[in-house]
Amino acid sequence: MPRSGSPLSNSLPPLVFGTATFNYQYNVDPYALGPTSLVQKALAQGVHAFDTSPYYGPAEEILGTALDTDLVRRHYPRDQYFILTKVGRVAADIFDYSPSWIRQSVQRSCKRLRTNYLDVVYCHDCEFVSPEEVLCAVRELRRIRDEEGTVHYVGISGYPVLVLCELAEMILRETGEPLDIVQSYANFTLQNTRLLSDGLQRLVNAGVDVVTNASPLGMGLLRSTGPPVGAMGNWHPAPDGLRQACINAAKWAEFRGEKLEVVAVRFALENWLREGAKVGSLGDPLGNTDVSYGHALSLPRERLGVSVMGVSKVEELDETMRVWRSVLDGLADDLDAEPGTITPSDSVTDHEWSLARRQTIRELAKGIRGVIGSQWVDYAWESPDPGFFNQRERKDDVVVNEVEVSAAPDTTMLTPPSEADDNGVPTDVPPLCSEA
Numbered sequence: 001m002p003r004s005g006s007p008l009s010n011s012l013p014p015l016v017f018g019t020a021t022f023n024y025q026y027n028v029d030p031y032a033l034g035p036t037s038l039v040q041k042a043l044a045q046g047v048h049a050f051d052t053s054p055y056y057g058p059a060e061e062i063l064g065t066a067l068d069t070d071l072v073r074r075h076y077p078r079d080q081y082f083i084l085t086k087v088g089r090v091a092a093d094i095f096d097y098s099p100s101w102i103r104q105s106v107q108r109s110c111k112r113l114r115t116n117y118l119d120v121v122y123c124h125d126c127e128f129v130s131p132e133e134v135l136c137a138v139r140e141l142r143r144i145r146d147e148e149g150t151v152h153y154v155g156i157s158g159y160p161v162l163v164l165c166e167l168a169e170m171i172l173r174e175t176g177e178p179l180d181i182v183q184s185y186a187n188f189t190l191q192n193t194r195l196l197s198d199g200l201q202r203l204v205n206a207g208v209d210v211v212t213n214a215s216p217l218g219m220g221l222l223r224s225t226g227p228p229v230g231a232m233g234n235w236h237p238a239p240d241g242l243r244q245a246c247i248n249a250a251k252w253a254e255f256r257g258e259k260l261e262v263v264a265v266r267f268a269l270e271n272w273l274r275e276g277a278k279v280g281s282l283g284d285p286l287g288n289t290d291v292s293y294g295h296a297l298s299l300p301r302e303r304l305g306v307s308v309m310g311v312s313k314v315e316e317l318d319e320t321m322r323v324w325r326s327v328l329d330g331l332a333d334d335l336d337a338e339p340g341t342i343t344p345s346d347s348v349t350d351h352e353w354s355l356a357r358r359q360t361i362r363e364l365a366k367g368i369r370g371v372i373g374s375q376w377v378d379y380a381w382e383s384p385d386p387g388f389f390n391q392r393e394r395k396d397d398v399v400v401n402e403v404e405v406s407a408a409p410d411t412t413m414l415t416p417p418s419e420a421d422d423n424g425v426p427t428d429v430p431p432l433c434s435e436a
Contacts, residue, residue, distance in 0.1 A: 013306075014280060014306045014307065015049070016047075016212065020056050034314070035062045039066035042317055043081065045287075045317070046286035047287065048080060048287045051183075064112050087123060088101075088125070095128050095390050103140065120153045126157065126158045127383055129390065131166070138179070141154040142177070153181060155183065156179060169206045172207055181209060182212070188272050190264040192380060200275070208279055213305065213308065216267075217264055219236060224260050226247065237381045241375070262319075265320065269323065273327065280305040286325070326350075
């Protein structure tokens with residue numbers, strides 16, 4: 001599997017397992033999810049890329065434990081799967097993009113994930129810091145890539161599409177090298193497609209190799225039961241009007257015998273495969289392990305838009321993979337596959353069903369967007385909130401905490417207890433500095 005030295009798009013799989021669900025934000029007890037068996041089953045079903053972050057509470061350690069098992073080592077050598085993680089976001093209102101912290105964060109992630117290298121490292125939620133800090137962090141990550149080899153590809157992640165575009169353009173302009181990857185979340189969904197309308201062409205022009213679409217359910221907004229409520233309570237940033245519009249859409253779909261999340265997942269996966277192809281990847285979409293689907297599925301070697309999908313249960317993984325295979329099945333016609341490329345083992349029923357299902361989803365999606373209404377379709381909430389203050393500020397090269405951090409769930413749940421003091425402030429964060 002190609003790595004550094006060749007474009008990331010040559011090998012990254014187009015479906016990535018997101019581990020934000022291994023966090024107290026989404027689940028009261030992420031350890032109770034059975035994450036090791038979940039990760040192993042994902043690998044067995046052909047999912048060979050995992051997205052995580054030190055900000056996701058215990059997610060890195062949970063994922064590292066799941067991958068460091070005899071079963072995985074025997075059947076899936078390290079070069080057969082990708083690990084994508086992040087740096088810079090320390091807690092809910094604490095960001096540190098300094099070179100010294102970037103170095104420490106990379107080393108800590110390698111230790112937690114039990115690996116000698118990280119395939120991709122993003123600057124996490126980059127809209128919360130200045131462009132200069134993002135540029136400094138990207139340069140440090142590239143230095144680590146070139147001199148130490150513990151990072152292979154470098155990117156940025158965040159919510160506001162226009163900020164991602166501006167930063168990608170700035171990094172190309174200032175360094176002469178485009179970003180390997182940009183991760184957008186909740187901006188190519190059934191409710192909001194700003195990644196396509198406002199961002200795609202600008203990111204292409206900025207030379208970005210891969211753009212991943214994360215959180216196709218809008219962080220749980222597009223679920224029949226609404227956003228998940230974990231140990232952090234009702235944390236979702238969507239305003240009440242948008243929440244109600246999605247509840248109305250769920251009822252509309254249910255009346256027609258469908259679940260909102262089923263329509264939303266298929267809409268996002270299927271459409272981003274095509275729309276995101278310019279910034280997509282050539283990696284095998286099923287990891288050459290598609291034996292359970294009942295037929296040999298082989299698509300022509302074309303770039304496919306990359307999606308990041310989080311699941312909490314084996315049942316959710318099974319449903320996601322069923323939808324994914326069906327989407328790929330129906331996509332073959334769009335990619336002008338050669339005759340016989342898709343060969344059902346016993347009949348053409350599966351392929352015909354996939355094509356029919358695609359048309360049904362398109363009609364349902366149009367109806368759901370109509371129910372959500374023009375006020376909320378393509379609505380994006382502010383990030384960061386007005387008045388946000390990064391509690392790691394620099395004065396005379398010394399970090400000071402001008403605002404006392406309370407032991408609120410949004411801080412303590414996302415910061416490992418062993419690395420925080422009684423106020424939830426990490427004790428192992430070095431001072432912010434402007435190292436070259």
